[in-house]
Amino acid sequence: MTLTQMRHAKLWFAGQTANWPLAAYELDELREGLQDVATFHPTHKDATLPIPALIEKIMTDPVQRVEKAIGARDGNGFTQAFDALTEACNACHRASNFGFNVVTRPSANPYSNQAFQP
Numbered sequence: 001m002t003l004t005q006m007r008h009a010k011l012w013f014a015g016q017t018a019n020w021p022l023a024a025y026e027l028d029e030l031r032e033g034l035q036d037v038a039t040f041h042p043t044h045k046d047a048t049l050p051i052p053a054l055i056e057k058i059m060t061d062p063v064q065r066v067e068k069a070i071g072a073r074d075g076n077g078f079t080q081a082f083d084a085l086t087e088a089c090n091a092c093h094r095a096s097n098f099g100f101n102v103v104t105r106p107s108a109n110p111y112s113n114q115a116f117q118p
């Protein structure tokens, strides 16, 4: 999840600078990370459903929305889709009895050693 958090932040800053190839890459990595969670951590003690089912149910639609916005190079659409994705992260945290862990839009870029401008 720490890697997921990193991808989530980088995705945001790539989208904000309209660096669409980087945003597409970060979204792909985020999706792969979620697949790894499903494969390697299929159950969680407090989750309401098996982890792969939760990911499928909660994340599929928001991830596709972000993908569409990136494909369309649509900055406003990206922002909306990103917020929906973030809300989905939190929905899964609530569904795994981890609702006190709330993720948000990043407010500052912690990755000063990477160029986000295209």
Ligand code: HEC
Residues within 6 Å of the ligand: 001, 002, 004, 005, 008, 030, 044, 051, 054, 055, 058, 059, 085, 086, 088, 089, 090, 092, 093, 096, 098, 101, 103
């Ligand atoms: C399968 C449901 C699920 C989804 C989807 C999910 N998470 Fe999580 N997340 C968890 C669970 C469960 C934990 C607690 C892991 C543990 O028990 O160690 C967690 C932990 C975390 C943590 C805390 C890590 C730490 O050590 O501080 C962060 C940050 C986080 N998730 C971010 C995200 C982000 C960002 C997304 C969306 C891009 C996301 N998560 C999507 C279930 C999910």
